Amino acid sequence: MKTKTLFAALALAASTAFAQFPNKPVTIVVGFEPGGGTDTTARIVQGPLGEQLGQQIVVENRAGAGGNIAVDYVSKQAPDGYALVLANVGALAVNPHIMKTTYDPLRDLTPISMAAVFANVLVVQPSLGLNSLADFVKLAKEKPGTVTYASSGIGGAGHLSGELLRTMANIDIVHVPYKGGGPAMRGFLGGEVNSFFATPVSSISQIRAGKAKAIATTGSKRAALMPDVPTVAESGYPGYEALNWYGFLGPKDMPREIVERLNKELVKALANPQVVAAMNKTGVEPQSSSPAEFAAYIKREYDTWGKVVKEAGIKAQ
Numbered sequence: 001m002k003t004k005t006l007f008a009a010l011a012l013a014a015s016t017a018f019a020q021f022p023n024k025p026v027t028i029v030v031g032f033e034p035g036g037g038t039d040t041t042a043r044i045v046q047g048p049l050g051e052q053l054g055q056q057i058v059v060e061n062r063a064g065a066g067g068n069i070a071v072d073y074v075s076k077q078a079p080d081g082y083a084l085v086l087a088n089v090g091a092l093a094v095n096p097h098i099m100k101t102t103y104d105p106l107r108d109l110t111p112i113s114m115a116a117v118f119a120n121v122l123v124v125q126p127s128l129g130l131n132s133l134a135d136f137v138k139l140a141k142e143k144p145g146t147v148t149y150a151s152s153g154i155g156g157a158g159h160l161s162g163e164l165l166r167t168m169a170n171i172d173i174v175h176v177p178y179k180g181g182g183p184a185m186r187g188f189l190g191g192e193v194n195s196f197f198a199t200p201v202s203s204i205s206q207i208r209a210g211k212a213k214a215i216a217t218t219g220s221k222r223a224a225l226m227p228d229v230p231t232v233a234e235s236g237y238p239g240y241e242a243l244n245w246y247g248f249l250g251p252k253d254m255p256r257e258i259v260e261r262l263n264k265e266l267v268k269a270l271a272n273p274q275v276v277a278a279m280n281k282t283g284v285e286p287q288s289s290s291p292a293e294f295a296a297y298i299k300r301e302y303d304t305w306g307k308v309v310k311e312a313g314i315k316a317q
Contacts, residue, residue: 021080021081021257021261022054024055024082025055025082026050026053026055026056026057026058026081026083026084027058027059027060027082027084028042028045028057028058028059028060028084028085028086028248029060029062029070029074029085030059030060030061030062030063030070030085030086031062031064031066031068031070031088031091032061032063032067032070032152032153032181032182033061033063033179033180033183034061034180035180035181035182035202036152036180036181036182036183036199036201037118037152037199037200037201037202037244037246037282037284038067038086038088038180038246039061039180039182041116041246041279042059042086043059044275044278044279045115045266046059048272048274048275049265049266052269053265063179063180064179065095065153065154066090066091066095066153066155066156066159066177067087067091067095067155067156068091068099068101068103070085070087070091071087071101071103071105071109071249072102072103074109074249074250074251075103075109075251077251079110079250079251079252080254080255080258081255081258081262084112084248084250084262085109085248085249085250086115086246086248087246087249088157088244088245088246089156089160089244089245089301089305090153090155090156090159090160091105091155092105092109092247092249092298092302093105093298093302093304093305093306094155094156094159094160094305095155096302097305097310097314098154098309098314098315099316105298105302106298106302107252108251108252109249109250109251109252110249110250110252110253110254110291111247111291111294111298112247112248112249112250112262112266112291112294113248113262113263113266113288113289113290113291113294114245114248114287114288114289114293114294114297115245115248115266115270115286115287115288116245116246116270116284116287117284117285117287118199118200118219118223118244118245118284119200119217119218119219119223119231119242120157120158120161120197120198120200120217120218120242121197121199121200121203121214121216121217121218121223121226121229122136122149122165122195122214122216122217122218122232123196123198123207123212123213123215124136124194124195124212124213125188125194125195125212125213126210126211126212126213128194130213130215131213131215132216133216133236134235136195136215137169137171137236140169140173141171144171144172147171147172147174147194147195148173148174148175148176148193148195149162149174149176149193149194149195149197150176150177150185150187150188150192150196150197151175151176151177151178151196152178152179152180152181152184152199152202153177153179154175154177154316155314156244157197157218157245158181158184158244159175159177159197159314160242160305160308161197161232161242162175162197163308163312164240164242164308165237166312167311167312168240173195176192181198181199181201181202182202184196184198185198185202185203185206188212189206189211189212196212197218198212199282199284200223200282200283201282201283201284204225204226204282214226214229215229216229216230216231216232216235217230217231217232218231218232218241218243219241219243220241223283224280224283225280225281225282225283226283245301247289247297247298248262248266250262259291260291263290263291266288267288270286270287270288271288
């Protein structure tokens, strides 16, 4: 009888804790420095999500290793819903195939919801005088091993975009990884690299200002933010596609009730007209999902990019 009473008390305490969630600030950890696409997306969701949950949402930047540091950090936190990570395709589906990660993206995390999807854009230095992807490929073939391209980090969508183009176009271009889209754009503007597979948010203002020349986007269709810029696929490389995506996850073994609550509020926040407008303005398409759908998507991407990494011979730098 005492045992049943104890179990009942524990169950009541647990249900009470779930009902009170959250009763303190929730932290969203981002694996890149401020100014890049992941950081901007987190901050767009920050306000509406906080209002819905009735608690402050803190965005914390833990940059480095292509987003791995942030994912590893959150994977080791208590599974109580107060530490989440907004991770990208690199940290979840690519990096584990390139380098030894301290986490298993398929086992050490709890998928909560997809957040956003979008294509990258290949921008080049205006001083190069290039007007198309064909011009870029021609330059790379004329000067092999000298044309450089920046990305937000090893294993990220920008890196994959460059490696996929390198193999499909049979060109020798050099990858220069940075700790996020913001630092990469600063490096590009400083003349450190010839080109940059950039996120729309980190490049659109520079493109409009004439400081960067957009020559191709990496999706299967033209980006709404840049309808005049052709895709790589339509520029002579059919079948080419390299999308970036972000999603919210927590540590493994999170209680189902907390996962469902967070999913419900994230789905609502991502459908908020202000959030949709703000994301679309940066070229990002909000896209929520159920936890199960997100888990299945991560597994598919993990398998897909694992094959690309192997075929392209991508190595850690």
